Amino acid sequence: MKKYTEYKGLNLPEVDKEILKFWDENKVFDQSMNNRKDAPTYVFYEGPPSANGKPGIHHVMARTVKDLFCRYQTMKGKLVERKGGWDTHGLPIELSVEKELGITKEDIGTKITVEEYNTKCRETVMRYKDMWDDITVKMGYWVDLDDPYITFKNDYIESVWNLLKRLYDNGYLYKGYTIQPYSPAAGTGLSSHELNQPGCYRDVKDTSAVAQFRVIKNEDAKFLFDHADEDVCFIAWTTTPWTLPSNTALALGKKIDYVKVSTYNAYTGKPVSVILAKALIKKWFKEGADELDFDAYQQGDKKIPYRIAAEYKGEQLVGLRYEQLLPYQQPEEGDAFKVLHGNFVSTSDGTGIVHIAPSFGADDMMVGKQNGMGALTLVDKQGKFTDNVGEFSGRYVKNYKDNPDYKNVDIDISIKLKTENKAFNVQKYAHNYPHCWRTDKPILYYPLDSWFVKTTKAKDRMVELNKTINWKPAATGEKRFGNWLENLQDWNLSRSRFWGIPLPIWRTADGAEEKCIGSVADLQAEVAKSVEAGHMDAQIADDFDLHRPYIDNIVLTSSKGEPMKRELDLIDVWFDSGSMPYAQWHYPFENEEKFKANYPADFISEGVDQTRGWFFTLHAIAVMCFDSVAYKNVVSTGLLQAKDGRKMSKRLGNTVEPFKALDDYGADAIRWYMMSNSAPWENLKFDLDGVEEVRRKFFGTLYNTYSFYALYANVDAFYNKETSVPLAKRQEIDRWVISLLNTLKKEVDEDYANYEPSRATRKIMTFVDEHLSNWYVRLCRRRFWKGEKNEDKIAAYQTLYECLTTVAKLMSPVAPFFADFLYKNLNDATGQEAFNSVHLADFPVVDESVIDKDLEQRMNYAQRISSLVLSLRKREKIRVRQPLTKILLPVLDKAFREQVEGVKDLILSEVNVKSIEYITDTAGIITKKIKPNFKTLGRKLGKHMKSAAQVVAGFDQDIIAQIEQSGSYNFEVDGESIPLTLEDFIITSDDIEGWLVANDGPLTVALDVTLTDDLKAEGIARELVNRIQNIRKNKDFNVTDRIKVSIESHDALKPAIEQFGEYIKDEVLAVSLDLKAGVQGAEEVDLVDGLVVGILVER
């Protein structure tokens, strides 16, 4: 017969290794799915990590969340397949390759071929795959890594193309332009990633100009003019005067207050009325100048007089027209040179009126688009003015070429404005401006061609379907994600890079005809036509690599036989990962059934930073292509911070190395700590001390409970083969713990089902720690080691066994290693269940019939009463081994006495007292306290509550007794009489005259501390038992060894030995107990109050 394995101590990392070996050898993960082959599915999507970076401790957190719900659902009888995946494209990979090769973007295609470069990317992208595989295994994350989806595979790309084609066909793809950071010196757009590199934003001094835009005097503008020849101008500030020739609008704020100020132009001395924000007058006019005499002004005076002539709301000015400032070019389309409202306009800088050049600012373009403005782009991609800008034509707007003779265009433009009476103010201005990280030159914002997904078209549907998704936490879905959807912009899909999925769109040179390709077969069909038309030499192979540069060599043919070239862009990598529900199965080209059975996902989980990332792209593609959600439940996990609450970073040296942490503490302690510390969506301050605490308190206790069980079950050869003792025949405490266990099953089940792992883990901890170990086992110890293997003992074993196996199952989703270790140790010995792993077992089903809330209440009384008695003992300095005669207990209500009687023996043995005496108040010795029950009384009395509370506080003992007896009380207020019942009051015993009392809520306990000689003798006997047991233990005797005890004679011991000798012998398994003088080799032991005795214990 196999025995329960007994261990020398708990070593969680060892447990991990042992269990991993077992899982591996028995293919337990496979089994857990194969067993459920025909079961309903629970679909999980794995968000693909990039193996280009090393895994961190936060990945352990994110993946614990994923793993635990998949394991839970498997135990609930679902088939949960977990296809892994790798994100393999994207800028971080390209940048790391560039860095490694010591090249820049411009070198690709010149110093190194695109082919070589992409080969390098393909090699690099899986650089840390081994490390990822390693951590996946070590942390116990069950995911299928044998057959993962990989985004750079042709099949995957083909599926993505299919999605793009669907979008294209439904009018979701269009070509437009956006304003992006652009480096003329490098000739390339910059990503926000590149822009956020340290040192990118620098303080520089530029020439800033406030220009005067002359208002056109028409019907609408009439109200601005006080006299016919008044010169009224809007003034707007810019730090980039080179954008002024491209100005097409002005923006102001509707709600901002503006003023018209009469003054003189500082450079020409001509009178002028300028309009600016009221709040900014002080910025542009000298103090006291509003009191100067206008007529006395001479050109060149330092102080220029001014007067506020009128005041307007921004709203009144919207729609007015002005003369073009520098009329070199007219915009080809749109309604330009108008005043618009812009919600970004503030009065913190400038004049409260913003110069708008739609080609050179993102806000500018947005406001221009919204108002149908035209645009002027009078600077080319080299950063110089185009040919049609008069005297400035061909000049660089910044010194991009390091020309030593470079003349600042901003200054020259400013001079021109001054001489033409168009400059209100020109000065140097220091500000923070982004620079290109490669060339160190200032960037400029420039319109670049891009392909867009018209997500705005599907916005309403996305919002609607989002409401059907269960977000954890809800606020992330409703607010964060919901708001994001409400303010949706079109999705810029284009990336001007090399390693990624190419945009499958071909165009003729004039853009008149374009084709979007949705599959390799489509492409081949088009290539066939092209070969016929003579644009290509040969058909492409079936396994033609769809990446650049090969794809760029494909030239298609238009309906008119013109060559069509591919649009050179790649698509945003977020589209790659958002396509995984389809592309992981190569849908729709293969696996249609598989796809349908696995769509949409029941559950996904990633970090909250994915709200605008993967969560969005999954949702957007699903809504636009399939009018469906992509996932039904989503848990967005919080950030993992260092223990000081700061971000973990290598620079601060506060990172936690995941492999070391796993090696030191084992996966379970870390997983359990992460889940129990706070809800997964809260930020977690990760502290290894907390992991250690979990290990000690939870796993240590549970392990020890098992050890205790194993020790005695082996002695008694208990393998749970006996008929189960009916609950009715078991002790009260057995029924109690089984009742709690079933409550636990129920609640933990609900918590897991509701994606609330911290609630579940905390409840399991409380059960194991407080109830099972420190109450059940503690109080039942004797049943396990005393006496014969009778029914009561079997009942105890059966009860504990059930608790342990059930806990193993309940905890297994979060702590898969230890749970299996525990389960196997138990089940392998008993063979009770057919499963050889807890992960193949079913989730425990609650038995409502054994949940007895009354019993739980009783036991709660027992625990609290015991605790009160112990506190009294402490106060009186009477040790627990000293028996006492009785406890006095005031009776709270009728049920109370009965309830306490049910657990009386437990209390008495726990606190070492002989009896309980109940007292009712007939003797008048109990002082009572009364308090309103706010919850019930508040509803009845409402605003009279306050006065009622005062009245109640004034009740004396007589009134309290009266209320208790009659069970009712009439509260008089404002001539009104409100009947109250006993329920509306909380009456507690406060004191018992002449006794030592302690209180805990309604409970009051008094203790009789009189010590008789008999009690003293018994106390000494108990002390002796304790000392002898300690000696046994120190001598490493087996718990079953019989011993001989000799004690050095002492008067104080005689009564104890005489009266309780048999008791002592029985307790310590002694065959003899002698009290004699001159014991050889006795141990000196401090017994009580400085009484030292010599004891000899022999086998």
Place this chain on the structure above:
RNA sequence: UCCGAUAUGGCGCAAUUGGUGAGCGCGUCCGCCUGAUACGCGGAAGGUUGCUGGUUCGAGUCCAGCUAUCGGGACCA
């Protein structure tokens, strides 16, 4: 500047959804139990629940405003 989250003893977290001495764990100090290499128990110290107002008989909880931290976005004319 906008959006979101968070704010409770030294630290980490609770508080049954508005009901009244604000709990638990860690840590510190004193004491105890242990036939279980684990845990626990009793006691002590430690709180104006970020601030200010409001609603209410009653607010840690609801509302408004503010502050701080974190995250995300926009912008830096």
